[in-house]
Amino acid sequence: MAGDPRQGRPYRRLVAAQKARGLPCARCGGYINPHLDPRSRWSFTLDHIVPLSKGGDLLDPANARSMHRRCNSARGNRTGTTVPQRTSRRW
Template identity: 65%
Template sequence: MAGNRRNGRPYRRLCEQQRALGLPCWVCGRAIDYQLTGVDGQRHPLSFTLDHLVPLSKGGDLLDPINARSAHRRCNSARGNRMTVKQAGTSRWW
């Protein structure tokens, strides 16, 4: 297979379907501002990104809607390819 599947139409469609749900971040439980965009080529850390319940490196399906989750960019990055997430509300945010 040639090319990056994350640049294809099916992946972009899945991202748009997930974005349209308007769900909070599945990692931290906080609301996502779906209007945030990047500045100077940098993506905002609290912007929407498509995360996968089962990471792709662990055999998760890139295009399966059941595997798709809404997340903040920084939450997705911090989780990496771990199968678990810290439960929302257990960190000390004050």
């Protein structure tokens, strides 16, 4: 297949199936509104438990979970769902 595999039918099917499950965000536990504009930071995105950059399988349903776009971006390519602790600049 030429081009980006995320534009292919198998990936779109995986995204649709995960979205249809209606699960909360795997990072923050919040509700994900399936009708939001995809560009909204609170919209649905498919997150990979094992990041693709670390050898995760793009099309494996066991490697997929629901997440807000904002939470997925904040997670980056780290494994796990823990939120990094913020430190205070005040001494």
